[in-house]
Amino acid sequence: xxxxxxxxxxxxxxxTAVAQDAAPALVREDSATVPETVQDKPLPDLTKLLERxxxxxxxxxxxxxxxxxxxxxxxxxxxxxxxxxxxxxxxxQVFFVEKHEIHQHVARDGKPLSESDKKKxxxxxxxxxxxxxxxxxxxxDGIQLSALIKLATASEPRREMLNGRPTIFFHYKGNPNAQxxxxxxxxxxxxxxxIALDEQEAAIVHLDGTLQENFHVMGGFLVNVKKGSRFxxxxxxxxxxxxxxxxxxxxxxxxxxxxxxxDGDGSIKFSDYRKMxxxxxxxxxxxxxxxxxxxxxxxxxxxxxxxxxSVPKPVTPQK
Numbered sequence: 001x002x003x004x005x006x007x008x009x010x011x012x013x014x015x016t017a018v019a020q021d022a023a024p025a026l027v028r029e030d031s032a033t034v035p036e037t038v039q040d041k042p043l044p045d046l047t048k049l050l051e052r053x054x055x056x057x058x059x060x061x062x063x064x065x066x067x068x069x070x071x072x073x074x075x076x077x078x079x080x081x082x083x084x085x086x087x088x089x090x091x092x093q094v095f096f097v098e099k100h101e102i103h104q105h106v107a108r109d110g111k112p113l114s115e116s117d118k119k120k121x122x123x124x125x126x127x128x129x130x131x132x133x134x135x136x137x138x139x140x141d142g143i144q145l146s147a148l149i150k151l152a153t154a155s156e157p158r159r160e161m162l163n164g165r166p167t168i169f170f171h172y173k174g175n176p177n178a179q180x181x182x183x184x185x186x187x188x189x190x191x192x193x194x195i196a197l198d199e200q201e202a203a204i205v206h207l208d209g210t211l212q213e214n215f216h217v218m219g220g221f222l223v224n225v226k227k228g229s230r231f232x233x234x235x236x237x238x239x240x241x242x243x244x245x246x247x248x249x250x251x252x253x254x255x256x257x258x259x260x261x262x263d264g265d266g267s268i269k270f271s272d273y274r275k276m277x278x279x280x281x282x283x284x285x286x287x288x289x290x291x292x293x294x295x296x297x298x299x300x301x302x303x304x305x306x307x308x309x310s311v312p313k314p315v316t317p318q319k
Contacts, residue, residue: 034159038166044199046157049168050149052202056243057149060203063242068095070272071103076264084264095276097132148207149195151178151188159199162206163236166199174212187215187225193232203243208232226253238273245270 071092077085091107105121107113113121131137152172160167174189193209210230231250235243248268 034161034166038159041159043157043159044168046154046170049197049199049202050154053197053204054149056202057204060243064244065096065099066275067238067242067244067273068093068276069244069270069274070094072269072271073266074268075266078264094270097129100128100132100137102128147185148172148188148191151175151180151185152191154195160196162196162198167196167205168199169194169196169206172209187211190215193230198243201243203235203237204233205235205243206233229253239275244273 071094073090073092074087076087089107089109090105092103093106095102095104102125104125105113105117112118128137149172152174154170154172157168157170160169171193172195173192176189178189180186180189190212191209192212194206195204196206197203198205208231211225211227213227215225229250229252231248233245234247236246238244246269249266251265
């Protein structure tokens, strides 16, 4: 999920984030509490585990598109000269239409948008959805966490308990010689940190990292993110079927377009994950089909209003 208020380019590009000195969102237990039956078990082959993680991460990316959630962004904001103006909170309803992720703004600093702003936002979202349906919006490649795995070298595996589940932690370091495609992957090659994989499902449940050298785009004219900018991401299991991001936090230091400097923090929380309903229109006199594939005699369905496809009802934020 995106939306980083334009203040931390690294986080915006990787779509993952958390200050390393921040308190972790997940409950991490001391390794001594690992049950003996698990503790005595040999560590899995790291290469095979990472291969499983790639497959799992790609699958989770697809499952995300069938869910909607609430996104709360807390971020430092800056003026055009790079001076910090303060911190603001924005709330969004996030959902997918076809392959496109939609962020509908619903509140700012804990208060619902004004009626005029709400109307403008609804018009913007309606137009965006219409353009998507008309194939006027160009598909954008999704940023997948599995990309980091293929661009880094892994070492020092160990088993610990995380939220009561055996988890494999290991150190990673971006491989400067890896083949990268695009700006996002170029950033990933400059990261170093920790990845934690759920041992049973090979899902990425924690990721943190620090930029090991300055990152420039167009010689620093477009983007210049300084060494030491850092991030982290935590995920939780939803509906006992999929792992989704719950917390992102980050610290960034750099400049955009030479004059727009930033040196600030931010966090994003995702909650209220719900599966979206699909669109079904029942016509008058529609018949019910039995298990044998044939209509059931004398049994019809009265027409019901159609449910908007993939578009959830906006959530009214609590004051």
